[in-house]
Amino acid sequence: MQRRTFLGGMAVAGLAGPWLQAWSAEAMASPSLPLGLPLLASELLPAGGTLRELTKLANTSNQPGTFQGKLTAAPVTLPFIPGHASTEFWAYNGSLPGPLIELFEGDTVEITFVNQLKQPSTIHWHGLPVPPEQDGNPLDPVPPGGSRIYRFNLPEGSAGTYWYHPHPHQHTAEQAFRGLAGPLVVRSRKDPLTALPERLLVISDLKLDRYAAIAPNDENDWMNGREGQFALVNAQRQPVLPFDFGGRERWRIWNACSARYLKLTLPGSTLTLVGTDGGLLEAAQAGLTEYLLAPAQRVELIVDAGSRRDKVELTANVYPRGKMGNVAPDQIMPLLTVDFTAVTTKVQAALPAHLGSVDDLGQTSTHKQVVFSESMSMVNGRHSMLFLINDQEYDMQRIDLVSRLNEVELWEIVNRTDMDHPLHVHGTQFQVVEREFEGVVTPAPFRAWQDTVNLRANEIVRIKTVQRWPGLRMFHCHILEHEAMGMMGQLKVV
Ligand code: C2O
Ligand code: CU
Numbered sequence: 001m002q003r004r005t006f007l008g009g010m011a012v013a014g015l016a017g018p019w020l021q022a023w024s025a026e027a028m029a030s031p032s033l034p035l036g037l038p039l040l041a042s043e044l045l046p047a048g049g050t051l052r053e054l055t056k057l058a059n060t061s062n063q064p065g066t067f068q069g070k071l072t073a074a075p076v077t078l079p080f081i082p083g084h085a086s087t088e089f090w091a092y093n094g095s096l097p098g099p100l101i102e103l104f105e106g107d108t109v110e111i112t113f114v115n116q117l118k119q120p121s122t123i124h125w126h127g128l129p130v131p132p133e134q135d136g137n138p139l140d141p142v143p144p145g146g147s148r149i150y151r152f153n154l155p156e157g158s159a160g161t162y163w164y165h166p167h168p169h170q171h172t173a174e175q176a177f178r179g180l181a182g183p184l185v186v187r188s189r190k191d192p193l194t195a196l197p198e199r200l201l202v203i204s205d206l207k208l209d210r211y212a213a214i215a216p217n218d219e220n221d222w223m224n225g226r227e228g229q230f231a232l233v234n235a236q237r238q239p240v241l242p243f244d245f246g247g248r249e250r251w252r253i254w255n256a257c258s259a260r261y262l263k264l265t266l267p268g269s270t271l272t273l274v275g276t277d278g279g280l281l282e283a284a285q286a287g288l289t290e291y292l293l294a295p296a297q298r299v300e301l302i303v304d305a306g307s308r309r310d311k312v313e314l315t316a317n318v319y320p321r322g323k324m325g326n327v328a329p330d331q332i333m334p335l336l337t338v339d340f341t342a343v344t345t346k347v348q349a350a351l352p353a354h355l356g357s358v359d360d361l362g363q364t365s366t367h368k369q370v371v372f373s374e375s376m377s378m379v380n381g382r383h384s385m386l387f388l389i390n391d392q393e394y395d396m397q398r399i400d401l402v403s404r405l406n407e408v409e410l411w412e413i414v415n416r417t418d419m420d421h422p423l424h425v426h427g428t429q430f431q432v433v434e435r436e437f438e439g440v441v442t443p444a445p446f447r448a449w450q451d452t453v454n455l456r457a458n459e460i461v462r463i464k465t466v467q468r469w470p471g472l473r474m475f476h477c478h479i480l481e482h483e484a485m486g487m488m489g490q491l492k493v494v
Pocket of ligand 2: 387420421422477478479482483487
């Protein structure tokens, strides 16, 4: 806690190393905006519209089992705040969020990416099992004005809830917070829940300055991760979701925020967990009063109206994640209003007893340790915060870990900081085995496919993980500002 006292007094003004680089890229993008100016009042963005369906990316192939599409990343200017100047976003195909890519297991996928930004970019297929050279990692940038085709096949068993976003060196955080991120769903032809109406809810963060322009990151954003005054659902502020008259819905929810933790609650209703990042659980977990969705995670929930016929807000409740410095206290964030008034039925039917398969990845022969730490450094007489993995900042030239192809490994992830960090590993879906906190080990209550796992301050999480392609993979904190500041490593699969 010494750290917090120390930071509290000085609000960390120093900049150094990757922080400085990320910061200056940022500053150049919005030269007219000094830091620390008041933000736009959130009420100025109209709320209460009916929830929009997501725009879909068109499949231009007429071959069965093939998806071909095109994503162009470019600035787009939208009249976003009534009575204010238009807001420049950076978007895929002009769409906020990026268009929904809907695929099936077994599909051959070919997506042409056109970069019309003034920075290098990539498309990273977050969570999808794709070869390293197709995964849009920082080593394969597409230059401004350039293009490339990403090609991959989706294996059986890959049905799940994924997303895509840029991953260029040093520009990921900015490109994401300016609007570049979109949902992707892989469907199974044997999905046991297809009879249910499905909602796709992409939650993203937005921070607008008082002129309705996207605000640059300030010191607190770089340190704690960026949180704006808005948590939008499908790019709308607090929309209304007219609940299906049949009384039961399947919700897929994406946390596409840079750093905001979503402790989801629907007061008066419980939630039933049926799926995580990489697809369905084996059995539904009913009766949850809340669900914590860390940055980059996705979840599938079944929501039952039961006998309620009212309107209620889905909220993100306060989740203390150990923010540093002089930050405003967190508040409950209403996300959307669920309108149950048109429901006519009370669903009695139980969910199918068996949902998906999450076979134990099996015996582990190799152990690895990944340690999150932070340190304060003095550069040019100023203090700077560093976020490290295994005591080092990200270096594109360095291999941090080496794994053997198809060998199941036990990774022990240790959070030696006073803040939560969500770890994401590229190219695979792993299984959490257990958590350890203050000496108490708690086995995972059930198996689930995940590509992102949250670690509380001083928590240890053990996972089973395996890589199916040779090549280079990233692993990093998915608070995008922490990733930008060095909390990322490279795994070489041989
Ligand atoms: Cu969603 Cu390496 O990222
Ligand atoms: Cu972090």
